[in-house]
Amino acid sequence: MQSSPVGRVALGIAVVVAAVVLLIVLKDDDGGDKASGGATTTAEQAGSGPNDKTTQPSEPSIPTVVVKDGQPVGGVEELTFEAGEQIRFEVRSDTEDEVHVHGYDIEKEIGPGRTARFDFPASIEGVFEAELHESGEQIAELRIEP
Amino acid sequence: MTWLPYAHALPTPQDLPIPEWLFAWGASVVLIVSFFALAVAWREPRFEEERWRPFGVGLSRVLLGLPGQIVCGLLGVFLLGLTVYAGLRGTEAADRNFAITFVFVTVWLGFPVLSALLGNVFKPFNPWRAVGRAVGGLFTALAGQRPAHLAYPRALGRWPAAVGLLAVVWLEVVYGPGSGVAVGLSPETTAVAALIYSGYTLAMMALFGVEEWCERGEIFSVYFGMFAQLGVFGARDGRLGRRRPFSAATRWATVPGSAAVVIASIASTSFDGGQEGAFQGAVESVFEWLLDAGLGRLAALRLSDTIFMLLCFAGVWLVYLIGVRGMASVGEAPSLKRLRSGFAHTLIPIALAYLVAHYFSLFVFQEQAQFTYLLSDPLGTSSTDLFGTASGGIDYTVLRANAIWYVQVGTLVVGHVIGLTLAHDRATAYWGDYREASRSQYWMLAVMVAFTCFGLYLLSVANS
Numbered sequence: 001m002q003s004s005p006v007g008r009v010a011l012g013i014a015v016v017v018a019a020v021v022l023l024i025v026l027k028d029d030d031g032g033d034k035a036s037g038g039a040t041t042t043a044e045q046a047g048s049g050p051n052d053k054t055t056q057p058s059e060p061s062i063p064t065v066v067v068k069d070g071q072p073v074g075g076v077e078e079l080t081f082e083a084g085e086q087i088r089f090e091v092r093s094d095t096e097d098e099v100h101v102h103g104y105d106i107e108k109e110i111g112p113g114r115t116a117r118f119d120f121p122a123s124i125e126g127v128f129e130a131e132l133h134e135s136g137e138q139i140a141e142l143r144i145e146p
Numbered sequence: 147m148t149w150l151p152y153a154h155a156l157p158t159p160q161d162l163p164i165p166e167w168l169f170a171w172g173a174s175v176v177l178i179v180s181f182f183a184l185a186v187a188w189r190e191p192r193f194e195e196e197r198w199r200p201f202g203v204g205l206s207r208v209l210l211g212l213p214g215q216i217v218c219g220l221l222g223v224f225l226l227g228l229t230v231y232a233g234l235r236g237t238e239a240a241d242r243n244f245a246i247t248f249v250f251v252t253v254w255l256g257f258p259v260l261s262a263l264l265g266n267v268f269k270p271f272n273p274w275r276a277v278g279r280a281v282g283g284l285f286t287a288l289a290g291q292r293p294a295h296l297a298y299p300r301a302l303g304r305w306p307a308a309v310g311l312l313a314v315v316w317l318e319v320v321y322g323p324g325s326g327v328a329v330g331l332s333p334e335t336t337a338v339a340a341l342i343y344s345g346y347t348l349a350m351m352a353l354f355g356v357e358e359w360c361e362r363g364e365i366f367s368v369y370f371g372m373f374a375q376l377g378v379f380g381a382r383d384g385r386l387g388r389r390r391p392f393s394a395a396t397r398w399a400t401v402p403g404s405a406a407v408v409i410a411s412i413a414s415t416s417f418d419g420g421q422e423g424a425f426q427g428a429v430e431s432v433f434e435w436l437l438d439a440g441l442g443r444l445a446a447l448r449l450s451d452t453i454f455m456l457l458c459f460a461g462v463w464l465v466y467l468i469g470v471r472g473m474a475s476v477g478e479a480p481s482l483k484r485l486r487s488g489f490a491h492t493l494i495p496i497a498l499a500y501l502v503a504h505y506f507s508l509f510v511f512q513e514q515a516q517f518t519y520l521l522s523d524p525l526g527t528s529s530t531d532l533f534g535t536a537s538g539g540i541d542y543t544v545l546r547a548n549a550i551w552y553v554q555v556g557t558l559v560v561g562h563v564i565g566l567t568l569a570h571d572r573a574t575a576y577w578g579d580y581r582e583a584s585r586s587q588y589w590m591l592a593v594m595v596a597f598t599c600f601g602l603y604l605l606s607v608a609n610s
Contacts, residue, residue: 083547103159103542125547126159126507145162146547 062117065140067093067110070132072139080143081122087142091116091130098133101142107133156241156251158511159542161605163423164551169606172555176562176598180591183566187584191575193392193568200387210384219276226273226340232524233337241515242526243333249340250318250331251512255505257370262498265379268370269360274347275367278356281348295355298362303402306350307368308410312459314365315414319421320451362401372398372407373498375491376564392568395491405490409466411497412597413459416604419504420458421451423607429454465596466493472589473573477582488576489590492569496597499561503554503601507545514540554605562598566591 066073070093081087091099096111103124108116122144130140164172200206208214225248233245240246257268269275285293317339322331343365351359360367374380375395378388398404421429429450436446470485479485518538522531530536569590570583577583 105539124159124542126162126542128159143162 062088062090064090064092065130067091067095067097067132067139070095070097070135070137072137076138077140078143079140080145083122083125083144083146085122086119087122087144088117088119089140090118091139093132097135099130099139100133101128101130103128156246156508156512158508158540160422161507161550161554162547163607164554164602164605166606168551168555169602172559172602173599175559176595176602179559179563180566180595183563183570184584184587184591187570187587189574189580191571193390193571194396194575196389196393198382198387198389200382200385203385206381206384206386209386210381215270215276218270219273219279222271222273222276225271226344228524230337230340232526233333233335233340236333236525237527238332238334239526240331240333242519242523244520244524244526245333245336245340246331247512247516247520249336251505251509252516253366254314255501255509256513257366258373258498258501261370261374262376265377265381266371266374268366268374272360272364272367274344274351274364275356275360278348278351278359281352282356293352293355295358296353298354298358301402302362303404304362304368304407305403306363307365308403308406310363310365311369311407311410312414312455315418316452316455319418320448320455362403368407369411372404372411372494376494376498392564395494395568396572398494399487399490402487405466405487405493406463408490408493408497409462410459412493412500413462414455415497415500415504416462416600417451417455417458419500419601419604421454424604425454462597465593466490469589469593472592473586476586476589477577477579479582479586480576485576489569489572492565492572492590492594493597495561495564495568496594496601499557499598500601502557503605506553506557507550510545511540511542514538514544555602558598558601558605562594565594565597569594 063077063079065077079087079089091108091110092115093110094112096109098107098109099116099118100107101118103126104120106118106120108118110116125144125146128142128144129138130142131138229245229248232243236243236245260267282293317335318331321335347359347364350363353359354363361371362368375398376392377394378391380387380389380394399408417425420426432450432453433446436449437443441449466489467486470482470489473479473485473489474482480488515538518535520526522533522536522538523529524532528536566587570587573583573586573590574580577586
């Protein structure tokens with residue numbers, strides 16, 4: 001153990017440096033990853049924006065998912081909520097179907113002229129899919145953070 | 147902008163990514179612990195000897211005796227039959243059908259942990275082994291001689307199991323998703339796959355012998371058996387007994403292809419964890435490139451996922467080989483070949499930690515379904531209520547996000563420590579000189595840190 005203290009210290013420094021570099025690189029990667037998925041980033045901001053500020057006092061703008069020909073317009077929207085608050089969003093569609101929120105197991109019918117309004121407490125943490133029942137197409141992703 | 151469907155058969159919620167502060171803490175703890183490990187290093191190998199201590203004869207007779215074996219074997223065959231029947235005749239809704247949850251959650255994720263804790267518990271329940279032994283016994287009784295078998299090619303070793311392991315995961319997470327539809331593997335496909343695998347396994351058992359094939363080629367036996375090497379309980383010469391923890395693992399990798407099995411396990415878990423987070427962008431690029439090249443949506447999806455799964459396998463293998471090469475450069479090192487198989491077992495705890503970290507919440511959620519409605523109504527057709535639990539459901543509030551995060555980071559750190567411990571122990575056995583042994587372990591330390599930090603990284607960007 002007392003063999004080569006210099007070598008050991010050098011190794012220690014190398015490991016610490018490597019760790020720091022690793023942390024920085026990985027953090028950058030994390031950010032880069034989010035940026036590369038352009039659509040989801042904007043969707044996340046669009047989703048978390050209103051609910052951060054506006055849902056508590058009143059509800060002027062609720063995030064809306066628009067479905068056209070069974071496909072979500074602008075890709076799968078990411079809606080972020082905090083555990084304990086109300087989850088509110090709307091789904092509009094030009095075709096008849098049913099929206100199913102996994103985990104919470106809530107289903108609502110949609111169709112032309114029939115907007116589905118979701119309003120339920122965020123009691124379960126995690127990442128949940130909202131999908132169309134008939135086609136199985138995912139239309140939104142709910143993230144409930146602690 | 148195309149979007150890839152999630153490759154999951156079951157609609158369970160995904161874990162939230164671990165927060166950055168926890169990632170930073172996890173990585174720091176890993177480094178500090180590793181450093182500490184270098185400082186307290188011991189000089190003599192401690193886990194190479196089993197110190198086998200058998201239990202009483204009575205207990206072994208009850209648990210390993212013929213009546214017990216027959217009961218367990220029948221139960222295994224019955225459950226395999228139920229899986230196939232439910233898959234073929236039951237609902238196509240994956241989450242309502244017994245087949246998918248039983249095979250890919252209860253068995254595939256349950257037995258690794260159970261085996262590490264209690265020993266090779268899959269062995270008596272293995273339906274193919276039970277059938278193989280029954281047929282073999284019948285043959286011996288009728289023909290008056292034991293069935294003759296081909297000699298199993300030694301060099302093939304555990305390779306069939308390693309390839310099979312990748313195939314099982316491939317079936318679940320790559321083959322599963324339909325085109326543009328977030329529906330995973332269907333129960334029917336699961337049943338057909340189980341039938342094909344049964345035919346293949348029984349044929350191989352007929353060729354090479356039941357126990358020989360279970361030891362080397364049968365995917366489930368080899369895979370679960372690998373984790374059983376970590377634990378303290380085992381059976382030898384018909385007697386149950388206790389040994390030093392991890393000691394059995396030191397001999398496990400002497401069969402060729404063993405390293406491939408443990409690497410396949412780490413790689414497939416990495417792929418599944420990474421496809422929705424870390425690699426998602428890259429997978430999407432390849433997917434779109436394949437679409438442009440003229441492939442159909444489903445084919446492009448499967449091919450791009452397959453490519454990344456194999457890349458994971460190659461990547462994990464490469465990191466391990468770099469570690470082995472590094473060790474070979476230290477002092478009077480054993481041959482590369484000996485090092486390569488000699489340190490493979492040190493990755494078993496890492497593989498187990500990866501499994502627990504990635505599937506812990508899925509297992510806790512889905513087992514609630516397994517023991518309520520899937521048990522009472524295995525077909526999912528609402529026609530039976532065998533145990534009165536058909537109306538049960540999954541309570542997703544049993545696990546808070548925080549609890550999941552701590553379990554994930556905690557298991558990765560513990561797996562890392564055990565991996566380091568085993569590697570150091572092996573080095574003290576391989577290098578006569580203690581200082582050289584220590585120096586060789588800088589390499590394995592780097593390998594372990596790489597795997598653990600990569601595991602943490604996968605968790606921190608999961609589906610972000």
